[in-house]
Amino acid sequence: MSVETSNPGPHLDFRGYSSGKEPVNMSVTSDQVAAIRSAAEKYYEPMIKFAQESVRTKSLSGQEQDMAKLLKDELEKLGYDEVWIDDVGNTIGKWTGSGSGKSVQFNSHIDHVHEGDPGLWSRPPYDAVIEDDVLYGRAASDVKGGLAPQVYLLPVLKEAGLAPVGDVYITGVVLEEVGGFGAYHLCKTMPTDLAVLSEASNNEIRRGHRGRNGVQVTFTGLSVHASAPSRGHNPHYALARFLQKVETLEMKPHSTFGGSTVAPTLISTDQTSGNVTPGALTVLLDWRSIPGESHDEVKEVVYEIAKASEIEGVTATVDVIMRPVSTYTGIAAEMPPTRGYEVDADSPIVSAAVESLGTAFEKEIPTGVWQFATDGGHLNHFGIPTIGYSPCEEHFAHTIHDQVSLAKMRDSLIGHSVLALGLTAIK
Numbered sequence: 001m002s003v004e005t006s007n008p009g010p011h012l013d014f015r016g017y018s019s020g021k022e023p024v025n026m027s028v029t030s031d032q033v034a035a036i037r038s039a040a041e042k043y044y045e046p047m048i049k050f051a052q053e054s055v056r057t058k059s060l061s062g063q064e065q066d067m068a069k070l071l072k073d074e075l076e077k078l079g080y081d082e083v084w085i086d087d088v089g090n091t092i093g094k095w096t097g098s099g100s101g102k103s104v105q106f107n108s109h110i111d112h113v114h115e116g117d118p119g120l121w122s123r124p125p126y127d128a129v130i131e132d133d134v135l136y137g138r139a140a141s142d143v144k145g146g147l148a149p150q151v152y153l154l155p156v157l158k159e160a161g162l163a164p165v166g167d168v169y170i171t172g173v174v175l176e177e178v179g180g181f182g183a184y185h186l187c188k189t190m191p192t193d194l195a196v197l198s199e200a201s202n203n204e205i206r207r208g209h210r211g212r213n214g215v216q217v218t219f220t221g222l223s224v225h226a227s228a229p230s231r232g233h234n235p236h237y238a239l240a241r242f243l244q245k246v247e248t249l250e251m252k253p254h255s256t257f258g259g260s261t262v263a264p265t266l267i268s269t270d271q272t273s274g275n276v277t278p279g280a281l282t283v284l285l286d287w288r289s290i291p292g293e294s295h296d297e298v299k300e301v302v303y304e305i306a307k308a309s310e311i312e313g314v315t316a317t318v319d320v321i322m323r324p325v326s327t328y329t330g331i332a333a334e335m336p337p338t339r340g341y342e343v344d345a346d347s348p349i350v351s352a353a354v355e356s357l358g359t360a361f362e363k364e365i366p367t368g369v370w371q372f373a374t375d376g377g378h379l380n381h382f383g384i385p386t387i388g389y390s391p392c393e394e395h396f397a398h399t400i401h402d403q404v405s406l407a408k409m410r411d412s413l414i415g416h417s418v419l420a421l422g423l424t425a426i427k
């Protein structure tokens with residue numbers, strides 16, 4: 001644990017250090033943490049209320065308009081300097097920094113997965129019931145329970161008389177659950193120096209994940225009556241060779257993630273009758289890639305073994321599955337597979353986050369990687385070092401037990417306020 005206790009300064013206002021517009025490279029002090037803690041008290045209730053309203057505002061991927069509006073109204077109400085909705089429907093709030101420090105976006109996706117059968121839920125998925133200090137409902141843990149503390153970092157810091165030295169953005173992005181087109185668009189139109197995602201981290205720090213590629217391999221032969229197989233070319237035998245090669249394929253190792261993995265999942269045929277040999281067979285591979293392993297590279301490896309599996313009269317084709325999406329604003333796009341990424345454990349963003357949060361909570365803050373994929377793959381690909389920090393818990397995401405602890409949200413409000421100071425001050 002690293003606790004910065006020296007040089008708290010005569011007052012707590014970061015603006016006091018910024019007259020020269022030079023980035024201030026200093027750790028968050030215990031006095032600043034004390035000011036944040038006391039200021040935060042006032043905002044616990046409105047933050048939780050906003051989280052409740054967010055859960056009540058259903059916003060499936062491609063239908064985020066009501067949530068985008070709710071977020072825009074909240075950001076305006078809280079005094080963000082500029083608030084707007086961009087072409088693809090992302091909501092953005094900007095708080096102009098007091099100096100020329102790093103720009104940091106606190107990023108939450110505003111879409112969520114479907115609730116499934118509401119009858120299976122113990123509490124209605126969009127009622128946002130609070131019981132025993134827990135908020136229940138779809139998206140509570142993925143990620144509306146993480147969005148609220150991000151949004152409320154501004155009033156807390158202002159109340160505490162503090163201001164980040166770099167620009168702080170709250171970015172509510174669309175379509176994360178279906179490939180991340182909102183974040184992808186933001187990378188190209190409004191890149192920031194750094195990013196913090198509200199994807200579930202249990203108030204710990206996350207610094208990467210593997211990517212996911214769907215690779216479709218089709219073997220095409222000649223379909224005939226199954227009573228006379230020699231007249232045709234049965235793709236089953238080529239597929240059998242191929243699957244054996246997949247099973248023994250040498251995967252790339254990785255020190256953090258263990259390595260990439262590949263698993264055949266679905267198989268389909270062009271026939272529906274049991275007495276006809278198939279003309280074509282398609283197998284889907286779920287390929288989890290390590291950071292830096294591109295989908296072109298994955299496709300090349302699969303292509304090689306698919307070609308080597310061809311038999312007389314049977315040819316192979318390989319496609320990486322792209323995802324067609326459309327925004328509620330009417331823009332259509334095709335998304336590439338999710339990218340894996342990793343920022344180093346000793347990179348400036350991770351070090352600054354560990355140090356700032358360590359000071360705030362007077363304990364060692366664990367760091368780790370996510371099991372699932374996030375928009376961080378896009379952000380990092382575009383050169384924006386990205387970490388995760390969120391009160392949400394991974395095991396509740398996408399389940400009928402979707403929930404977020406209000407105690408963790410309150411802690412996270414303090415954590416986010418501290419991160420806004422600490423990360424913008426990175427030299």
Ligand SMILES: [Zn+2]
Pocket residue numbers: 113142177397398
């Ligand atoms: Zn999700």
